[in-house]
Amino acid sequence: MKKIVGFCILVLFIPAFAFAQTAVSLDAALKNSTSYLNGRIPPRTKVVVLNFTSDWPNLSDYIIEELIGYIVNEGTLTVVDRQNLETIRKEMDFQLSGEVSDNTAQAVGKKLGAQTIISGSITAIGKTYRLRIRAISVETAQILGMQNIDVAQDSRITALTKNTQPPPAVASNSASGKTSNNTVIVNESNAIDSYIPITSDMYISTDAESKGKSTGSFNIKKEVINGVEYNVINLTITLNKGIEYQWGDLNIRESILENARKASGIRFKVYGDGKSWFLNVRTKEALTDYSWYRYQFKTSSNKVLTIDVPYSKLKQPDWGKKVLFNKNTIFEIAFGRNDNLGQETLGTAQIKIFDIELY
Numbered sequence: 001m002k003k004i005v006g007f008c009i010l011v012l013f014i015p016a017f018a019f020a021q022t023a024v025s026l027d028a029a030l031k032n033s034t035s036y037l038n039g040r041i042p043p044r045t046k047v048v049v050l051n052f053t054s055d056w057p058n059l060s061d062y063i064i065e066e067l068i069g070y071i072v073n074e075g076t077l078t079v080v081d082r083q084n085l086e087t088i089r090k091e092m093d094f095q096l097s098g099e100v101s102d103n104t105a106q107a108v109g110k111k112l113g114a115q116t117i118i119s120g121s122i123t124a125i126g127k128t129y130r131l132r133i134r135a136i137s138v139e140t141a142q143i144l145g146m147q148n149i150d151v152a153q154d155s156r157i158t159a160l161t162k163n164t165q166p167p168p169a170v171a172s173n174s175a176s177g178k179t180s181n182n183t184v185i186v187n188e189s190n191a192i193d194s195y196i197p198i199t200s201d202m203y204i205s206t207d208a209e210s211k212g213k214s215t216g217s218f219n220i221k222k223e224v225i226n227g228v229e230y231n232v233i234n235l236t237i238t239l240n241k242g243i244e245y246q247w248g249d250l251n252i253r254e255s256i257l258e259n260a261r262k263a264s265g266i267r268f269k270v271y272g273d274g275k276s277w278f279l280n281v282r283t284k285e286a287l288t289d290y291s292w293y294r295y296q297f298k299t300s301s302n303k304v305l306t307i308d309v310p311y312s313k314l315k316q317p318d319w320g321k322k323v324l325f326n327k328n329t330i331f332e333i334a335f336g337r338n339d340n341l342g343q344e345t346l347g348t349a350q351i352k353i354f355d356i357e358l359y
Contacts, residue, residue: 023128023152034070040145048080048114053121058226059160065306080114109138159227195356206248213242230354238348249336263358265310272299275349284329291320
């Protein structure tokens with residue numbers, strides 16, 4: 001009889017042990033959630049990662065940015081461009097780190113052209129955090145999937161939950177001949193390499209080489225942004241009218257190239273003043289008429305943005321001779337501004353570039 005009672009007691013405790021969840025790192029939780037979402041949402045569905053509720057805006061932003069990166073890299077779902085989200089957010093008066101009703105989420109999803117909305121929350125429970133992620137249909141409001149994961153409090157969570165102020169809005173425009181030897185803190189991802197900026201790899205070029213009047217400068221220094229320390233490229237380009245075509249670039253060579261040729265895309269974070277910029281990827285085949293492959297992106301004042309550029313998104317300018325993109329002949333990567341940016345071209349623009357990954 002005692003054996004039977006003991007067995008019954010053991011059976012009662014089995015569910016508690018069987019379903020106990022070991023807390024994992026935040027990045028592991030986000031990777032796990034990406035795999036889960038890929039299994040619940042039909043392939044090639046247009047999705048938008050809308051908002052994550054938490055008491056820490058930095059943590060919410062990090063989760064949104066990283067989850068987008070993981071989904072893009074998986075390649076199963078199609079991530080809708082969030083470029084217009086800030087305008088919509090202001091119009092509809094909601095916060096990306098706060099509660100958003102299903103009706104509001106559906107309305108935002110429709111405006112962005114998404115078919116499915118991904119959202120969630122993260123809350124502290126004792127010494128761990130509970131990450132909740134769900135996906136709902138824009139058309140029907142049906143919940144397509146919902147997952148809960150326990151997240152351990154590690155150094156990343158600690159950094160992101162600190163009460164930190166955003167970085168200064170204006171980047172330094174002084175040039176520097178020195179660079180930090182400290183290793184940049186980068187996001188854990190399936191990147192081939194996280195590039196650590198090196199001054200000797202870089203140089204400024206402008207239309208002044210052809211008797212123009214544009215100028216540029218940069219420095220590299222350690223900065224804490226959203227609670228994480230990075231080696232940051234502070235870049236300033238001033239386009240002045242002097243010749244017919246104004247331009248200015250920060251060019252990167254040497255140590256970035258080997259991994260750029262292995263990769264299928266480049267991802268980086270920016271903090272700017274609301275101006276537009278180009279990422280240029282230069283190959284030897286396009287050297288004859290300087291019709292470099294490029295991707296235009298716009299910064300947002302006082303906000304960190306993640307720019308994710310698969311090589312498939314790179315385009316040659318309309319005036320250039322079209323040649324097949326060959327990543328094996330990449331010889332330079334550049335960030336810059338030129339006449340093709342339209343009315344906002346002339347004048348000074350400043351940007352911080354950091355956490356550069358080749359993937």
